[in-house]
Amino acid sequence: MIVLDTHTLLWMDRDDVALGRQSRVLIEQAWTKSSVAVSAITFWESALLAQHGRIELPLAIETWRMDLLRAGIQEIVLDGQIALLACSLDYTSRDPADRFIIASALLHGALLLTADSRILNWKSNLERHDARI
DSSP, rough: OOOOHHHHHHHHHTOOOOEEEEEHHHHHHHHHTTOOOEEEHHHHHHHHHHTTTTOOOSSOHHHHHHHHHHTTTTEEEEEOHHHHHHHHSOOSSSSSHHHHHHHHHTTOOOEEEEEOOOHHOOOOOOOOTTTTT
């Protein structure tokens, strides 16, 4: 399974050139196996970014989410196990969503596609790939 960080999902959805060639291949391969996922917190974070004018979504957030789910994105629900794992991480960030996204990937033994340098440089057993590559 591949878990997309919020910006990676946005890049994929927009076919943004920031998403690297290797990352595109990884997503395409996982997509054929219905193994591309996002944390539910990604939709929350996207909604907040849109509300604050930092991004523009192509559709209303509810419609955008449903279209992605219908297209095959798996949504990882935030539950108590993920919340507790997120709290126990030896990871510091100003963005609380990062903790939930990391915990979701760890709990599911998934590869996290991200361009966040803090996550990429964090010393842990998290499997990750730089989404710019």
